[in-house]
Structure formats: structure tokens, C-alpha cells
Amino acid sequence: MGGRGVELAELSYRDAVAYGIAQEMRRDPTLVMLGEDIAAAGGVFKTTVGLLDEFGPDRVRDTPISEQAILGAAMGAAMTGIPVIAEIMFSDFIAVCFDMLANEIAKSRYMTNGQVSFPLVVRTANGGGARFGAQHSQSVENWCMMIPGLKVVAPSTPADVVGLMAASVRDPDPVVFFEHKSLMATSAEIPGGEIIDQLGTARVVREGDDATIVALALMVPRAMEAAEQLAERGISAEVIDVRSLVPLDTQTILDSVGKTARLYTVEENPRLCGWGAEISSIVGEEAFWDLDGPIIRITTPHIPLPAADSLEDLALPSVTRIVETVVESMDRA
Amino acid sequence: MPTDPRYDYSLREPRVPSLPGWSPEDGEVTMDVRLDLYRTLHELRQFEKRAYDLFMQNLVKGTSHLSLGMEAVAAGFGVAMREDDYTFATYRGHAHSLARGMELGPAMAELLGRENGILGGKGGSMHLTDAANGMMGSYAIIGAHLCIANGAAWSAKLRGTDQVAVAFFGDGTTNIGAFHEALNMAKVWELPVVFVCENNLYMEYTPIDFVTAVSNPAADRAAAYGLERIVIDGNDADVVYLTATAAIERARTGGGPSLIEAVTYRSGGHSRADPGKYRPPEEVEAWKGHDPIPIYHQRLLSLGTPEDSLSAIQREVAQAVDAATEFAKLGSPPGPESLFTEVWADGGSSWRN
Numbered sequence: 027m028g029g030r031g032v033e034l035a036e037l038s039y040r041d042a043v044a045y046g047i048a049q050e051m052r053r054d055p056t057l058v059m060l061g062e063d064i065a066a067a068g069g070v071f072k073t074t075v076g077l078l079d080e081f082g083p084d085r086v087r088d089t090p091i092s093e094q095a096i097l098g099a100a101m102g103a104a105m106t107g108i109p110v111i112a113e114i115m116f117s118d119f120i121a122v123c124f125d126m127l128a129n130e131i132a133k134s135r136y137m138t139n140g141q142v143s144f145p146l147v148v149r150t151a152n153g154g155g156a157r158f159g160a161q162h163s164q165s166v167e168n169w170c171m172m173i174p175g176l177k178v179v180a181p182s183t184p185a186d187v188v189g190l191m192a193a194s195v196r197d198p199d200p201v202v203f204f205e206h207k208s209l210m211a212t213s214a215e216i217p218g219g220e221i222i223d224q225l226g227t228a229r230v231v232r233e234g235d236d237a238t239i240v241a242l243a244l245m246v247p248r249a250m251e252a253a254e255q256l257a258e259r260g261i262s263a264e265v266i267d268v269r270s271l272v273p274l275d276t277q278t279i280l281d282s283v284g285k286t287a288r289l290y291t292v293e294e295n296p297r298l299c300g301w302g303a304e305i306s307s308i309v310g311e312e313a314f315w316d317l318d319g320p321i322i323r324i325t326t327p328h329i330p331l332p333a334a335d336s337l338e339d340l341a342l343p344s345v346t347r348i349v350e351t352v353v354e355s356m357d358r359a
Numbered sequence: 360m361p362t363d364p365r366y367d368y369s370l371r372e373p374r375v376p377s378l379p380g381w382s383p384e385d386g387e388v389t390m391d392v393r394l395d396l397y398r399t400l401h402e403l404r405q406f407e408k409r410a411y412d413l414f415m416q417n418l419v420k421g422t423s424h425l426s427l428g429m430e431a432v433a434a435g436f437g438v439a440m441r442e443d444d445y446t447f448a449t450y451r452g453h454a455h456s457l458a459r460g461m462e463l464g465p466a467m468a469e470l471l472g473r474e475n476g477i478l479g480g481k482g483g484s485m486h487l488t489d490a491a492n493g494m495m496g497s498y499a500i501i502g503a504h505l506c507i508a509n510g511a512a513w514s515a516k517l518r519g520t521d522q523v524a525v526a527f528f529g530d531g532t533t534n535i536g537a538f539h540e541a542l543n544m545a546k547v548w549e550l551p552v553v554f555v556c557e558n559n560l561y562m563e564y565t566p567i568d569f570v571t572a573v574s575n576p577a578a579d580r581a582a583a584y585g586l587e588r589i590v591i592d593g594n595d596a597d598v599v600y601l602t603a604t605a606a607i608e609r610a611r612t613g614g615g616p617s618l619i620e621a622v623t624y625r626s627g628g629h630s631r632a633d634p635g636k637y638r639p640p641e642e643v644e645a646w647k648g649h650d651p652i653p654i655y656h657q658r659l660l661s662l663g664t665p666e667d668s669l670s671a672i673q674r675e676v677a678q679a680v681d682a683a684t685e686f687a688k689l690g691s692p693p694g695p696e697s698l699f700t701e702v703w704a705d706g707g708s709s710w711r712n
Contacts, residue, residue: 058517084517090547092540095506099544102510102524105495106445108517110510125537130503134496138488139479140701142495174710175702198704226712274711308711 033218040210042184043073043149046191047111049220051081054109057195060087060096061113061149070115071151071210093119097126097148104146105134109195117152117166117204124169131200132175144200147191152180153244153294154326154342155208159333163207165294165326167242168301170202171271177225178271180204182246185216186269189223197225206243226273230282234264237288237352240279240305242268245292245343252348259349261356271301279305280313287318290352292343297328319358324351373642374560376649378590378622381597381658388597390662392438396596397659397669399434400652401676403454406463409680410453410470410484414631418688419470423484426454428594428626431651432557433458435599436525439607445495445511445524447504450485451557452497455527460492463679464686473690480693481701501528502537505554509545512552512610523610525553525603531562533576542584542618551610553603556620557593563629564637577620586618593621594651597658624649 037045051057059077061069065088068075078086089096093114100112114120120127131144154163170178177199181187187205194201231246232253241249246267253263264282268275283289289309291302306321324343332338364370381388388396407425414423426433429451437458440446448455456466461477469476470484477489485499495511498504508526515522532538533556545552556577560567573579578588589606592598599621606617624646628635635643659669702708 056517087548090540090543092544094503094537095509095540095544098503098506098508098537098541099510099513102447102495102507102512103514103517104510105490105507106511106514108514125500125503126506129500130498130507134488135704136702137478137482137486138490138496139481139697140706141478141488141490143704174708272710276711 034215035218036213037184037216038211038213039184039187040071040073042187042216043191043205044075044077046188047074047077048080049188050192050195051077051085057109057111058085058087058103059111059113060089060099062089062091062115064088064113069113071207073205074113093123094126097123097131100146100148101126101131101144104144105142109145111147111149111195114148114150116162117150118161118164120150120166120169127170127176127202128173132173136175143198145198147194147201147203149203149205151207152204153206153208154331154338155244157333157335157338160330163331163338167204167271168295168299171301171304172299175200176272177201178204179225179269180206180243180271181269182206182209182243182267184214185221186223188216188221190225190269192222193225196222201225204243208244212247225270226275228269228275228278229267230264230278231267232263232265234262234286236262236286237290237356238264238266238279238282238286239290239292239348239352240266240268240302241292242271242301243294245294248343248345249292249348251345252352255345255349256352259353261352263352276308280309283309283313284316287316288356289317289321290348291323292348293323293325294342295325297323297325300325319355322351322355324348371566371639373639373645375642375645376592376594376622378592380592380595380654385598386601388600392600393597393659393662394672395438396434396600397655398672398676399437399458400430400596400655401673402463402679403430403433403457404652405676405680406457406466406683407453409684410467413471413684419484420472421483422630422632423470424451424630425627426451428646428650429557429559429623430454431596431599432527432555432593432621432623435596436555436603439600439603440493440525441522443493443520443522444607445493445508445522447495447508447511447524447526448497449501449504449528449532450497450499451529452487453484456487456489456494456497459489459494461487461489461494463683467683468687468690471687471690472692473687474693475686475690479697481697501532502535504528505532505541506537508552509541509550512545512550513548515551521551521611523551523553523607525555525607527555527557529562530556530558530560530567530576532556533580534562534571542580542586542616545616546584546586549613549615552616553606553610554616554618556618558620558622559625561625561629561638564633575620577618581618584618586616589618590620590622593623594649594654596651596655626650
């Protein structure tokens with residue numbers, strides 16, 4: 027990460043989005059963005075505030091409620107030399123334009139044997155905890171992870187939002203960038219100066235010896251808090267923030283499992299085919315003999331998300347559920 | 360037996376060509392352009408006929424959708440477009456690709472799934488693309504590419520290049536949501552894009568009027584997007600060329616998008632597997648009498664072009680198609696190493712470390 031030795035500033039996850047986009051739009055005068063309510067309104071999550079004023083209406087464009095037209099415009103512009111950031115307001119709406127993402131953007135490079143490139147980023151607000159119900163709360167990063175040709179990123183901190191945004195924009199391939207709705211209000215210090223991170227790199231955010239907990243986005247702070255509580259009960263947990271699902275940093279995970287001999291994934295996806303299933307499969311195939319116990323996935327049950335706070339809290343993996351699952355499974359050993 | 364009388368095709372009113380062909384009041388077309396149109400028509404016709412023969416020999420696998428009978432639309436636009444303009448086509452895209460200058464050999468080799476194909480055998484018949492010639496792709500799930508054409512037009516506007524994007528699609532596409540999203544955005548953003556509906560009267564196997572609320576599937580929707588209603592004879596290469604020239608010029612000079620409905624007819628079925636039996640025989644016959652190639656041949660003769668010059672063009676094209684066929688047949692099947700290339704811009708397909 028850049029910015030070493032530069033003064034730190036406190037930034038919210040929400041503000042980090044516009045901060046990261048602005049950094050890239052200043053660097054590359056050809057970079058444009060489009061989406062619903064992103065210009066004058068500053069985005070429904072206020073993640074694009076100030077961009078219209080700084081970069082003007084030609085580079086920051088409001089669109090109709092036409093997700094296929096949004097991603098189509100992004101694709102057509104990207105393949106003809108204009109890098110684009112497109113916003114799909116809620117990640118659930120990816121279902122409305124999945125043809126664009128899954129069939130057109132992801133596959134056209136391969137189908138044309140490399141004749142065209144797609145330097146584009148699809149940003150979208152992902153995840154639960156906001157009591158929005160089943161159609162505005164899903165974690166759909168696994169929908170994108172399963173499509174060859176898409177890169178998939180889901181930052182958990184303001185600094186990662188900025189650094190991974192820069193990496194995504196500068197990547198010549200299509201990247202789906204998941205911003206977590208329930209992290210918007212969180213804040214942290216970020217270094218001054220230009221911040222550039224790297225796709226395909228997981229981060230060990232807490233070191234430990236007894237168990238590896240792999241988490242993503244909102245599940246990272248929950249895993250961290252769970253690790254604190256586990257420490258009080260004598261279990262030393264290592265926490266890994268996956269950050270990037272495609273490319274996937276399997277080495278950091280395999281190294282950690284080699285040390286702790288236990289793997290837990292904490293996923294907001296419903297149970298079937300969440301990203302943790304792929305990581306479990308890789309660890310099962312490649313590090314089976316390092317393991318002292320079964321790999322355990324902690325996920326949202328295989329249900330649509332409910333709206334009521336009491337129900338949604340039961341559905342999403344909680345700190346308590348993470349702690350209890352780890353403790354129970356270690357006790358069984 | 361179907362209970363709905365509409366499915367008794369013997370009761371169907373055949374829809375026969377009725378739009379006016381070219382007349383001098385429509386505008387002048389130079390003889391150079393006309394000869395270019397004539398050659399392009401023949402190139403598309405002879406290529407598609409050869410592609411059909413190669414299916415029959417099982418040298419072309421999968422499926423394929425030919426433009427036989429519909430060549431005047433691709434030819435008219437291909438000749439009218441500037442070298443750096445953008446074409447977006449559907450799975451029925453051989454003609455549109457060739458009309459932009461894709462070489463016949465690599466095009467034919469792609470149909471045969473050979474290494475020397477324009478896409479190295481990875482795309483096949485439904486995805487012909489030649490970005491170097493402005494042919495930005497053939498898209499096999501209809502509708503999406505109208506939205507993508509908008510993006511290319513937007514990009515041209517941002518870069519200040521006055522390039523124009525042209526998206527071709529069939530009548531069936533007018534009933535998918537992306538068509539409507541694309542037209543609305545193109546108009547709101549005043550994009551330099553031309554949408555060309557090739558209305559061949561059938562969406563795959565079903566008459567378009569069975570499934571569409573209006574009788575002209577594209578033109579009758581134009582008003583909803585603030586666009587002019589344009590319906591033309593899509594089998595008259597001069598009419599298509601002049602219409603294309605006007606719409607492209609309008610887009611190039613800041614006049615915004617156009618929607619053109621070019622009425623035409625497939626000589627054959629929807630795809631390789633379809634004999635097209637759902638069409639009334641009188642209708643098929645009537646359209647045979649309105650085939651774009653004899654129409655144009657007669658026009659050139661009546662304008663004084665000697666028969667010899669025209670037959671010389673036909674022979675040259677036939678030789679080129681023969682050479683393309685040989686080129687394709689001599690190509691090797693793509694090697695296993697190419698399976699894993701070009702997923703990403705670094706040329707590879709790696710998703711993990």
C-alpha cells in the first residue's frame with residue numbers, strides 16, 4: 027500500500043468510495059462513471075457525493091432505471107477505449123442485468139480470442155443488516171465468483187475501499203466491486219497520498235495458532251470480535267480477510283491452515299454454493315493432512331433474508347454464532 | 360392438431376413485398392458505390408451458400424444462422440459506413456461481418472472451428488468479431504448488443520471522434536426489454552447510434568405479428584422514444600444505402616439516434632435445423648421474386664452496366680469464396696494450449712495463486 031510516512035486521516039467507508047473514485051478520476055481524465063442517482067443526488071448511499079461537482083456531467087452521468095443499458099453502455103465504452111465505473115444501486119439488481127455481466131462482459135474477451143478488453147468496474151451495494159428484506163439485502167458475490175471472466179472484490183475497511191478501487195480501475199479486466207451497506211458508517215484512519223492496493227491478495231488481520239477464520243466484508247469485523255472472545259476462552263484464532271474472491275489468494279489461506287490445522291469460513295451468502303464452499307474444497311483437496319478437524323462453514327441459512335431485525339439478526343452469522351461454532355467444534359476434538 | 364386457427368398456416372394471409380423500391384427522387388447513388396454494393400451482395404450470398412454446403416458436409420458444427428435473402432441490409436450499411444464506425448450484430452452476423460471487411464478465409468475457418476479462424480475457433484458462427492475493422496461483435500443473446508452499441512457511441516462522443524455505432528437485430532428483438540432500455544438511453548443521451556431492425560417477418564419459427572402488439576415491430580415503437588418512424592424495403596440495396604447514409608450522417612453530426620425498420624425475408628429457415636415449413640408457400644414464392652440480388656442485377660443492367668462486367672464480378676467473388684473454403688479446410692483444429700488463453704487481458708486464465 028502506498029502513502030507510507032504520510033499523515034493519517036479518519037475516513038468513513040462511505041466517504042472512502044468517493045475518495046477512491048476521485049483519486050482515479052484525477053489520475054485518468056478519460057475515466058467516466060454512470061449509474062442511477064449518482065450525479066446530483068450523490069448516490070442513494072451517498073457514496074458518490076462531490077464527484078459531479080469536481081468532474082462534471084460528462085464524466086459523472088445519471089442514468090434511467092435501466093440496468094441492462096447501464097452495463098451495456100459501460101461495456102461498449104470500455105471495449106472502445108474509455109474506462110468506466112458503473113454503479114448498480116443494490117447488488118440484488120445484478121439479477122436484472124445478469125445477461126450483461128455473465129454472458130457479455132465476462133465472455134466476450136475469450137469468445138473473440140482477445141480482440142477486445144473490458145477495463146470496467148461494476149460497483150454495487152451488497153449485503154444485509156439494514157433490515158431491507160429479501161430483495162435489497164443479499165450478498166451476491168458468489169453469483170459473480172462463479173462466472174469465468176469476472177474479477178470479484180469486497181473490501182472491509184475504508185483504506186481497502188480506496189486501495190482496491192484503484193487496483194480495480196487500473197485492472198484491464200472487468201471487476202465487480204462489492205461495497206457493504208452495513209459497513210458504510212464505519213470509520214478508520216487511512217494514509218494520505220495515493221493509495222494503490224493489489225487484487226488477489228488476502229490479508230491476515232489477526233494472527234493466531236489454534237484456528238483460521240476466513241471472512242469477507244461485514245463478516246471481517248464480526249470474525250475479529252469473535253476472535254477477541256475466543257482468546258478469552260483460551261482459543262487463539264487467526265483471522266483472514268479474503269478481500270478478493272477472484273483472483274483468490276489461496277496461498278495465504280493454505281499457509282494459515284498449515285499453522286492452525288483448523289479452518290472456519292464465515293459467509294453472508296446463503297449456504298449453498300457460498301464462496302466458503304470453494305475455499306473449503308481447495309483446503310480439503312490440498313491441505314487435508316494438515317487438518318486436525320473438519321472444515322466448518324458458518325453461513326446464512328439457505329433461506330431468503332427476512333426484514334424484521336430480530337429475524338435478520340438470527341439469519342446472518344453473528345459474533346456469538348462464530349464463537350459458539352468454533353468452541354463447540356474444538357471441544358469435540 | 361393445434362386448436363388456435365392462427366396455427367393453420369393454410370389460412371394465413373401471405374405477407375408479400377409491398378414497399379417502394381429505389382427511384383431517382385430517393386437520391387443519387389454513384390456507379391462506384393453501386394458496383395461496391397453489387398460485389399458485396401454477391402460476396403455475402405456466395406459465402407452463405409458455401410457455409411450452407413459445408414454444414415451439409417458436416418464440416419460446420421453447432422448451429423448457424425444465415426442471411427440468405429437478407430443481404431441488402433448488411434451490404435447497404437457496410438458500404439455506407441466509415442472505416443472506423445462500429446458494427447454490432449446478432450448471431451445472424453456473417454453478412455454484417457463480411458460487409459465491414461472481415462476476410463472471407465478467417466471467417467469461413469471460424470465456422471469450421473479451425474485455428475486460423477478469425478476467433479481462433481473460440482467463438483464460432485454466432486460470435487464473429489473483427490475489432491480491427493470496426494466489427495465489434497456478434498451477440499447471440501438478442502437485445503444486449505443494442506445497449507453495448509450505445510456504449511461505443513457514448514465513447515465516440517467522449518473521445519470526439521465522430522464515429523457512429525450501428526446495431527443490427529431482427530424483429531424478434533423488439534420484444535425484449537434491452538431493446539427498449541437501449542432506445543430510451545440513446546435518445547436521452549443523444550448518442551450517435553443507428554438501430555437497424557431487419558424485419559424478416561418471423562421471430563425464429565413464429566410470425567412476428569402473433570407475438571407483437573403493433574404491426575411494424577420496430578417502427579411502431581419509434582414514437583415512444585421520440586424517434587422518427589422509418590420503414591424501408593430492406594431488399595433494395597440502393598434504398599438501404601441511402602437510408603443508411605442519411606441516418607449515419609445525422610448521427611455523425613450530432614443529430615442523435617435513428618431507428619430503421621428494413622423489411623426483408625429469409626430465403627431459408629431460422630437456423631441450420633429449421634426447414635422453414637411454417638411459412639405459406641405463396642409467401643416464399645412472392646419473396647423469391649423480390650430477391651435483392653436479381654433486383655440489383657436488373658438495376659445495374661438498366662443503368663447501362665454491361666452484363667460482362669457483372670458476371671466478371673460474380674466470378675471474382677466465386678474464386679474468393681473457393682479460396683476461403685480451401686484456407687478454412689487447410690486450417691488445423693485449435694491446439695489444447697489455446698483452451699486456457701485470453702480469459703484475462705494478461706492472456707491467461709489464472710484465478711488463484
